[in-house]
Amino acid sequence: MRHGRPRTPIGTFGEVLLTDLGGRYRASTRYRDLDGRLRKVTAVGSSQRRARTRLQERLVDRAGYGSGGLLSVASPFGDLCRLWLADLELRDISEGTKANYRDDLRLHVRPAFERYVLGEITTGRVEWFLRQQAALSYSRAKHTRSLLNQLFAFALRHDAIARNPVEGTSPLNRPKREIQAMTLEQVQAIRAAADNWRSGAALAGPKPDGKVRDICEVLLGTSMRPGEVLALRPCDVRETRQGMVVHVRGTVVRRQRRADFRQDQPKTDASNRSIAVPEFAAQVLRRRIGAMGPDQREVTIFHNRNGGVITLHNLRRTFREFLRDAGLADSGITPRWYRRTGATVLARGLGIDAAAAFLGHTSTAVTEGHYVAPDLSIDMAPARVLERALRPVDPDGVPLAAGASDEETDALEVIDRQDAGGEGA
Template sequence: MTRGRPRTPIGTFGDVLLVDLGGRYRASARYRDLDGRLRRVTAVDTSQRRARARLQERLVDRAGYGSGGVLSAASPFGDLCELWLSDLELRDISEGTKQYYRDDLRLHVRPAFDAYMLGEITTGRVEWFLRRRAALSYSRAKHTRTLLNQMFAFALRHDAIARNPVEGRSQLSRPKREIQAMTLEQVQAIRVAAANWRAGAAVSGPKPDGKVRDICEVLLGTSMRPGEVLALRPCDVVETRQGMVIHVRGTVVRRQGMADFRQDQPKTDASNRSIAVPEFAAQVLRRRIGSMGPADQQTTIFHNRNGGVITLHNLRRTFREFLRDANLADSGITPRWYRRTGATVLARGLGIETAAAFLGHTSTAVTEGHYVAPELDVDMSPAGVLERTLRPIDPDDTLLAGSPGDDEVEALDAMDGTDGAGG
């Protein structure tokens, strides 16, 4: 059996032929199109170099360029990284999520697989890598698994591999841990510390304006993410016959090399929601909004002296001082714990599904710009449970007492995982 000339892969071209036309030059090559047929592509210019460059431009712009040779089982893993990152830029997800993927790929995934060709990355190698990641952090390993699954699915769609090596690996084992919710005693201790922070006569400098203290009350009463509370505006707050309702329509975010700013959409589509506010948090918001003018409807309720957003860094820094004054500096508590505390109260008082909807982890949440009659469509029962359990005066600690069951730990931990590191 005679061996013929190897067939040109689809999306690639053969040798470039240069012809002197007398003062001008023609460059040409045979290109194998998506239908499998070879066609000659030509370009003419005043020099050989310019003619070759123009031909290259035409080949790159041709439909299907690279589909048969640039990404294949023999391609380096780095080639997949570059193509996937380009595709990532086109996806309709938040910039923060994109940066999280970029960092994970650059710092962990690419160094582990950069020496392999795509066809050499097996399920066993993925398993070994993810086991090492899980030994350091379950949540990081889970995120890395999602990243690898997306990347190899991308390679599969481009016919570079026959199967996704992430499929078929063993499940990550979730470590058992206590739910990070505050006790009622810790909540009250932080309240006292916040009220008395820098309030003594011996304290020099300007007195605090109480913004971070009030932010903590709203965090406690709404279970919102810290960035969502910092992004609240008067136009997002509605008073109804049954009580106050908040429309969550944005969040404050931080980007590398940029100052914190208000983003016009929250973390996910499900985070666009309307929630009822317990009275102790509603009183804080009414007082803050009452000090603002009619022209401030688009200004954040919690803003700095210049009218800009309060940064997440400044919130956390002041909160750490509250913890120090409350003798809780070594407790590990962060502003995020308010969200988990509210989730725990609602899960025990009304069930996991109600807690998930309130926290913005459901696809049935109210979408941005969708106005409905709040007193008819917003579930007011969570506000009642939060008010009874977490109000400053005579709170009922029944729902925060005792140890969580296994089902509760798993469900709340899963909800918390969807918030990411910055939730």
């Protein structure tokens, strides 16, 4: 009978060895792959801890990883967080979404569970934590619940736990709230304030060029996200026999330790869309494009003096001055309210589905790409509804004056919530 060291189970690894390379360290181990062979896996780092962490990151993605590997019921919650963050970097989602996940983990989730090992985190403990979060805000509870669900699903995939403790927790009760859309009176008051902003003869400095005023008109007429309007270029705009059409192809985004920049894709795949523009907003775009040269087809229509993008911060700052002059400084209105206002008008004029499609929350790419000729794929009805309800002269105040039904309130809140975590304007 043969005696010796027990065989390493498939999907696990042996002892980790650390070697000093003279200022750097190499961590190495032998991993038993799905074919039964032991293979050496190594990683190098500037310290022993960094080398070991990099080795763990390589092992976690190895096919066949199972119990007895990087995570187990006895693993500290911090180990799960570190490995999940490494996996997050490989996912095909926006950098803004990744940053939000990191912040929620660092600020809310990790401090609550870092003293536990995975086997100690029960459904009851998760329930207690979520109730604490819900007492602060529904939004925070929703985000932390989603994050915990992803963390424990990751642990479950790697055989570290037998079940996801988030399952079985009580549903979150979303509080009913009135959808925050502007009234027609507020829209007109902001328009008037924007027209007269810094127009006094006694004011020092250069006169405003009206860019933020015009941005507000395009936001109102298209229900686009603020970053999408700031990213529009002349090459994204075309005239048709029925009116102007814009193609949403990008957005202006803000990242930590980096200036705002134009990203070549919008927030989601469904956000990449072509929409009809009501005449009052089309006039603004025509005037702005007409002042640009033929060599500026790919320069943003609303650009700063150096030809760069107008930042989200500068848009919000000037918009707050409009609100102050309009007597709405304490209203809580932001540029994103234009999107909610357009959604409300369209929902009441054409229905929730039409509003969602116009705002980029329903993908029609297959239909447009395979069944409908391009010129016929643009629905001009939303532009007509927005023109009638929101034009500067003689607007129809009925849509915004009507009361919202429960169905409309729920649907529009979904649209608003899906935009959360984006540009923040």
